[in-house]
Amino acid sequence: WIWVGIGLVVALLYLPLIPPLLFSVVPENANEGSATLRWYGEMWKNPLLTGAMLTSLEAGIIVAIVTPILSLVAAMAIRELRVPRLVLLLMLLPLFVPGVSMGLASALFFRVLGIAPSLTTITLVQILWALPFATLVVLTAMSTFDPVYLEAGYMSGANRWRAFRDIELPLIWPGISGAATFSLILSFNETIRTSIVQGPLNTVQTYIWSTYKQIGLSPTLYALMTLLIGVTVGLVGIYLVRGMRRV
Numbered sequence: 001w002i003w004v005g006i007g008l009v010v011a012l013l014y015l016p017l018i019p020p021l022l023f024s025v026v027p028e029n030a031n032e033g034s035a036t037l038r039w040y041g042e043m044w045k046n047p048l049l050t051g052a053m054l055t056s057l058e059a060g061i062i063v064a065i066v067t068p069i070l071s072l073v074a075a076m077a078i079r080e081l082r083v084p085r086l087v088l089l090l091m092l093l094p095l096f097v098p099g100v101s102m103g104l105a106s107a108l109f110f111r112v113l114g115i116a117p118s119l120t121t122i123t124l125v126q127i128l129w130a131l132p133f134a135t136l137v138v139l140t141a142m143s144t145f146d147p148v149y150l151e152a153g154y155m156s157g158a159n160r161w162r163a164f165r166d167i168e169l170p171l172i173w174p175g176i177s178g179a180a181t182f183s184l185i186l187s188f189n190e191t192i193r194t195s196i197v198q199g200p201l202n203t204v205q206t207y208i209w210s211t212y213k214q215i216g217l218s219p220t221l222y223a224l225m226t227l228l229i230g231v232t233v234g235l236v237g238i239y240l241v242r243g244m245r246r247v
Contacts, residue, residue, distance in 0.1 A: 017229055024222035039223040049224070052202040055119065059203065060187040062123045063130055067183040068176045070127070071134035075142055078135075092132050102128075103196035110197060117199025125193045130186040134179035141175020142168075174242075181239045185232055204228065 025035040043049055074091050078084045094102065106125050107117075115121060145168055153163035169176075191205040198206060205228075208221060 020222045020225040020229065023217075024219060024226045026219055026222075028219070039219040040227070042220050043224055043227075046220075048202065049204075049207060052204050052207040055122070055201050056188055056203040056205070058119060059123050059126060060184045063126045063187040064180045064184040066123075067127050067130045067134045068138070068179040070131055071138045071179050072176060074131070074135045075138040078139065079142060091135050094128060095132050099192035100196070103193035106193065107197050117197055117201070119201065121197040121199070122194055122201065122203065125197050126187045126190050127183075129190055129193060130183040133186065134183050137179040137182055138172070138175050141172040141178070145171055177242075178239055181235055185235055188228065188232065 024039055025037065027034070027036045027038070074087070078087045078091075081087055097105075103125065106121075106128070110117070110121050110124075149167050149171075150163050153167050154160075158166065189205060190203075191209055194203055195206045195209065202210070204224070208224060211218075211221060
């Protein structure tokens with residue numbers, strides 16, 4: 001019964017991912033054969049879509065670099081300060097704010113500051129969304145670290161920064177790299193908040209959503225969705241394989 005339950009859960013999670021793959025290879029005409037990869041090529045002929053891909057890539061790289069750094073600072077604050085629960089609550093509280101409300105509040109905040117919608121506003125919103133998750137990942141990695149190693153570093157004459165850099169950082173690095181991977185995936189997938197602050201730009205997800213609302217789904221969109229699903233699963237798979245090799 002346990003295996004049956006696991007099978008049902010896995011089916012519930014992954015069966016919805018199959019239809020986009022099937023519809024992405026459907027030919028437009030019967031003479032094209034039973035399946036075609038034409039729609040995967042059509043994606044790259046759309047300048048709006050290629051521009052959205054570039055924006056997503058730029059935002060994803062920035063989010064993947066900045067978010068782990070901020071999450072490491074937040075995790076150290078939770079560990080070092082006398083009010084860890086308060087700091088943790090402040091870090092996780094944005095997760096409970098509805099996405100539309102958070103996006104509108106961020107857009108208003110940027111307007112008050114005079115910041116025009118741009119790649120900057122997109123990355124800031126995505127960093128704020130990814131930061132709580134990344135902080136939890138880094139905290140989990142830090143929880144396995146034994147502070148005795150730092151004490152040994154202090155006794156050898158190392159200051160706090162050098163002890164952290166030479167002893168703790170290498171040991172918790174898998175957590176930091178995992179936070180970077182997770183932040184990158186969240187950046188690629190974020191839609192609601194981004195659509196409110198993006199201005200004239202588009203990310204891949206906001207392009208898919210706006211196109212769906214205007215003209216509905218198409219084989220090209222199915223191909224794009226399948227590509228994104230594959231990239232996300234691939235990134236997670238790479239991280240899991242790297243983690244298994246360390247073990």
